[in-house]
Amino acid sequence: MRRLAAAVMALACVAPAARAAQGDAPVDLELVLAVDVSYSMDVEEQQIQRDGYAAAIVSRPVLDAIGQGLIGRIAVAYVEWAGADDQRAIVPWRLIDGPDSARAFAAELAAQPLRRSFRTSLSGALSHGVRLFENNGYDGLRKVIDISGDGPNNQGAPVEAARDEAVERGVVVNGLPLMLKRQTFGFVDPTELDVYYRDCVVGGPGSFVLPVRAVEQFPEAVRTKLVMEIAGRAPDPDPGPAPERPVTRPASADAPHGVCSDGERLWRERFGE
Template identity: 55%
Template sequence: MPGQRSAGSNDVDVELVLAVDISYSMDFDELALQREGYAEAITSPQFLGALRNGMHGKVAVTYVEWAGVADQKILVPWRLIDGPASAEAVAAEIARTPLRRAYRTSISGVLVFAAALFESNGFRGIRRVIDVSGDGANNQGPRVNLVRDEVIAKGITINGLPIMMKRPNYATMDLDNLDVYFEDCVIGGAGAFVVPVRERERFKEAIRTKLVLEIAGRTPAAHVVPAAAEAPRVRCTIGEELWQQRWGGGL
């Protein structure tokens, strides 16, 4: 199967963990759109063009779905993408697994999980990147900004895809400034950036743009405040606070 070759000591331009939110705040059509977006992005001419222009012309990718602090599932183990055939194979793997949703939102949990995936994957990347999508703030597990700091200290970059397509709702603990939360509390490392998704019609485009930038080692034209550069503009514990207000009890 293309893309399923033995990793060995493969040199790649990027080792990339795609960490995708499947919490209950996402409805099934959004989950389907998200899956389709990643599958289509990996096979797009823009992605393949960025791939060809890399120093090695290949990247290593794994696809993880996540929700609560102990809920991370690898849908696609580490795969080498070195051209259209291997990209199509990985896209098919992403697309064929049944959709599911799960409880709670632990960005910190998936950051810990994702960082560990680099340790024995057999690849040697010029860069290591965790690409986190999510439609809410951390509400379970360790403090997300503290985990962020631990992860980037290992030389890993964290980028964000905050999903902001719904109007903020107290019942679902949405934030109207989720992009700011991601900038100040989640992302970090060399060249870290966010690509917010505010319109359903642009969801797939945003995913493709983000992956192309990550493969090319570029950042968006718009300025992004570097994580931890200044005091956060939003409390990094806001998700936990909202959960306590809404449900009470322990975290």
């Protein structure tokens, strides 16, 4: 019996190394950061978004969350997306296990030129994100797509179908809706983007929405969201609005449901396509 127990323990210790030797490195989390670069995002917003992620990944709260994981490392890919056929991994999968690898990731991200493109396909971004987990060389305890943007789906497959497929494959989808612009007549956007994200975009166990309503909220929002995703923490109940801080909303919050086809409908009404 003692020999059997010793053999089981030895196998448990060797298994992660064996997976790593085969190219599947064990990590606590495989994380796709999917970032909107459609023309509705101006250059200033894009730079703030890029700087926010670069700063968050090297921040002490994020590094502490990584270090406190069962394995102590995560894998991250940074994807920019716009229309249905426009998704680019500008920083492909990278292993982050401490300050040095985090700084290398941030430097690689900061070195990429900014770009903008046409249309908004959340469904395309989610489907692309799901494919990135296939044969990526990592074996994560959890898989998460962290998607940010400032508008609804207006091209490609229905967003809720792409979300449901991701969840069926064991991927959690969290959302960072950027509500930085005041609504104007004819602007192709639903009235409450955070409600749209909650009802149509995010999904999976513990999924949540973290809306950003002011530019100065963005750095804290990104840090908060990354820490929650790395630690696998479910959001706390919504304490009510606080103008100086972003408010986390669980995906299961009891509120009026948005219409998931709003973006497509509003686009057709304005542009006839």
